[in-house]
Each structure stands twice: as structure tokens, then as C-alpha cells.
Amino acid sequence: MPELAEVETLRRGVQAEFAGRRIAGADLDGLRSVRRHPDPREFARRVEGRRITGTGRLGKYLTLSTDDRTVVVAHMGMSGQLLLSAPGEPSRRHTHVRLRFDDGGPDLAFVDPRTFGEMFATEPVNGALAELAHLGFDPLEDPQAGAKVAALVSGRPTRLKPLLMDQSRIAGIGNMYADEILFEAGLRPDRPAASLSAPEAAALHRAMRTVLTAAIRHRGSSLADEQYRDLYGRVGDYQKRHRVYGREGQPCPRCGAPVKRARSHGRSSFSCPECQK
DNA sequence: CAGATGCCCTGGGCGC
DNA sequence: TGCGCCCAGGGCATCT
Numbered sequence: 353m354p355e356l357a358e359v360e361t362l363r364r365g366v367q368a369e370f371a372g373r374r375i376a377g378a379d380l381d382g383l384r385s386v387r388r389h390p391d392p393r394e395f396a397r398r399v400e401g402r403r404i405t406g407t408g409r410l411g412k413y414l415t416l417s418t419d420d421r422t423v424v425v426a427h428m429g430m431s432g433q434l435l436l437s438a439p440g441e442p443s444r445r446h447t448h449v450r451l452r453f454d455d456g457g458p459d460l461a462f463v464d465p466r467t468f469g470e471m472f473a474t475e476p477v478n479g480a481l482a483e484l485a486h487l488g489f490d491p492l493e494d495p496q497a498g499a500k501v502a503a504l505v506s507g508r509p510t511r512l513k514p515l516l517m518d519q520s521r522i523a524g525i526g527n528m529y530a531d532e533i534l535f536e537a538g539l540r541p542d543r544p545a546a547s548l549s550a551p552e553a554a555a556l557h558r559a560m561r562t563v564l565t566a567a568i569r570h571r572g573s574s575l576a577d578e579q580y581r582d583l584y585g586r587v588g589d590y591q592k593r594h595r596v597y598g599r600e601g602q603p604c605p606r607c608g609a610p611v612k613r614a615r616s617h618g619r620s621s622f623s624c625p626e627c628q629k
Numbered sequence: 630c631a632g633a634t635g636c637c638c639t640g641g642g643c644g645c
Numbered sequence: 646t647g648c649g650c651c652c653a654g655g656g657c658a659t660c661t
Contacts, residue, residue, distance in 0.1 A: 353654065384638095412655080430654055431639075446639085466638045468655060510631080519656080527654065577641070577653080617633070619654065634660075643651085 354428035356492070356524030357567035357590065358580050359412050362434050365583030366414065367407040369436055369458065374403040375418075376454040385448035385464060388472040388483070398422055398473040399451065411487050411523025421475040425483065429468025436583050437461040488521040491560040501557040505545040512548075512556075513541035513621060525560070528573060531597045531622045533559045540628045541614070541621045566590065596622040 354362070378396040380386060386395045402418035409415065414434075416424040426434060437443070437459040443450055449462040449471050462471055474483055491497050504521055505512075516522060516530040525533065534541050537559035539552065548556065567573060572588035574580045575598065581587060591598075595605045600613040604624035614621045 355655095427655085429638095429656080464638095465640065466654090468638065514632085517655090575653085579640090579653095618652085632661090634658105636658085637656095639653100641652090643649105645648090 353430050353526060353528065353575070354432065354572070354580055355412060355526040355529050356409075356490075357529065357564055358572035358582075358588065359409055359414050359428065359524070360492075360568050361572045361582050361588065362428075363407045363409045363414050365436075366416065366434065366460070369583060370404050370416070370453075370460060371406055372404065373457060374454045375399050375401065376452045379443075379450040379452065381443075381448045384467050385462060385470055386472060387470060388474075395449075395471070395473050399424055409493075410484050410490055411519055412526070413484055413487070413523075415481070422473055423475060423481060424471065424473050425481070426462065426471045427469050429464060429466065429470070431466040431579050432462065432464040432469030433579075433581050434583055435461045435463055435581070435585055486520050487523040488519065490523050491525065491557075492564055497560070498554070498557045501560070502550065502553045505548045505553050505556070508545040510545050511541065512539055512543045512545055515545050522560075524564075527619055527621075528575075528594075528597045529563060529567065532567075532594060533563045535596045535624060535628060536563050538628055541623055543629075566593065596624060598622065 378399050380392045380396060383392050386392045389395045402422050404416050405419055406417045412427060414426045439456060439459050443461060444463060446465045447461050447463045451460040474481055489497060489500050512534060513530050516525045537556045539556060567590040570588060570590035571582055572580055573591040574587035575591060596611050599611045599622060601610050604611055604627060607626045609624055609626040611622055612625045
């Protein structure tokens, strides 16, 4: 389930492999992955002939800027992959979008079994993409992130974990990294945000940076299903360093108490009952 | 406005 | 071997 660290890993791959190249055409399979376009042919028409000039990321969204105003946006959802594919090589199952390039180099394939992900082509209005306007700040890219975390928790009755995962407030943190960040910060997932002291809010921001930068350094997390792969099809390494997520009953690496799993709304939260307060 | 719920969707794992 | 069931969960629409 690609979150900020996995999308950032993909972005770096896409930047290295696709920046400067011109899209010859887009092959589409069905409507769902380009569902923002009333007619999928519109997506193909908008990207054809565009040269990719750079890449960006806001939260879990990856953006490809081009030589005109067109911006191609990708979101991986639960199971989306962006894969470097040899031109002419048959598309694997669940390939929904495939970008071909005019230089004979590798294609970019969007593969997504569960189809929660999407791609679309759009353009900025007043320098911003309307489709991403609902997103909150990026915890790594925003230089004001520390102050924004402090402001966010102040006076808010919401519990910490839903707050961390609320993309309209902080962009890029999902279920997995929320658990790891809260463990790193020593804070319970169900802790009311407003109850945090100033040092605890600072620790929460520090934990975001620590966990997310380490996860990027290790090229993201691939869980048991190995659904997450980078652009080259490689699994990440950071799952080996998970301390609570997916580790129910195993000893907390800090105090040895068994990691606890709690469920709410069909989502699992993993935490240490002893050292998260 | 915030929180809760249900839906979208498929592969993999499990029990029988 | 195969079938039905459950689970994973991000984003969004819809409700209270």
C-alpha cells in the first residue's frame, strides 16, 4: 500500500528514467483507472506528444510535469504499481495504462489489480492543481511542518491516528506509517490530539521525519503480499525495520511487551501498550 | 464540521 | 482440488 515513502521512491525512479523523454502514446485498458476523464481517449490525447520535464510529489500523489501545461498525476491506491517495461513486451495482467515513448526506450506501465488507484491528466490553475487542492501539508517537504503539526494538535479533540491519516490535514501518511510514527513518538494511537504537551507535539513531528526519511532510504515497505514494488520491480527493505506494524504478539523492540493489535472500522492499529502513552 | 459507515476491488489465505 | 468466506485498506459519498 504505497504511502509517502513508497511514492517518493517511485518518483525518484521515474525522474531518473523518464525525465526528458517524449510520450509517443498511451495505451489504455478500460475506463476505471482514468475515471476522472469522461472519455479515456481524452487522457491519451492530452499526454500524446508531451515531453516529461520533471516529477513531483504531494503526499501520496506523484506528478509528472510536461513541456506544456499538462500535468500527469498518478495515485497508487492500495495496489497500484508503476513499472518500467520493455517496449513491445506484452502487458502483464491488470495493466491499465501504458505510456510509450518516441525514443525506443522503456515504457511506463501502471498496473493495479484492485483498481483503487488512478491516473489523470490535468493542468494547473493559478499555479495549483485543483484535484490536489484538498491535500494538507507534506510532512517532509513543507518547511513549516513542525509549526503546522503543533497547530494541528492544539485544541483538537480528534484522536492522533485518524488525524495523522487525514490527507486533508497531513498528506502522505497511511495506516502503516501512522503506526510506526506513533510508536517512534511514544504516543498512543487513540490519544486525543489536544492532550499533547508542546514537547510531545515536537516529538511527533520529529518522529514523522525520522520514520519517513528512514523508510525512503530503505526504498519503502513491501508487506507479505509484496504488492509494493519500485519502478524496477524490486521490493523495499523498510518492512524489516517495522517495529509494531504487522507485529501483533511479537515483543516490542523497546520494552519487550507483546505488541497489541486493535481494530476500528475494519482497520488495524498496532502499538505497544507499555511504551506508548 | 467532524466522525462514522459503506462502497469500490482482487489476490491470497484459510477452513471445510 | 475447489469452493466460499474473510481480509487488506485509500479515498470518497453520504449520513448523523
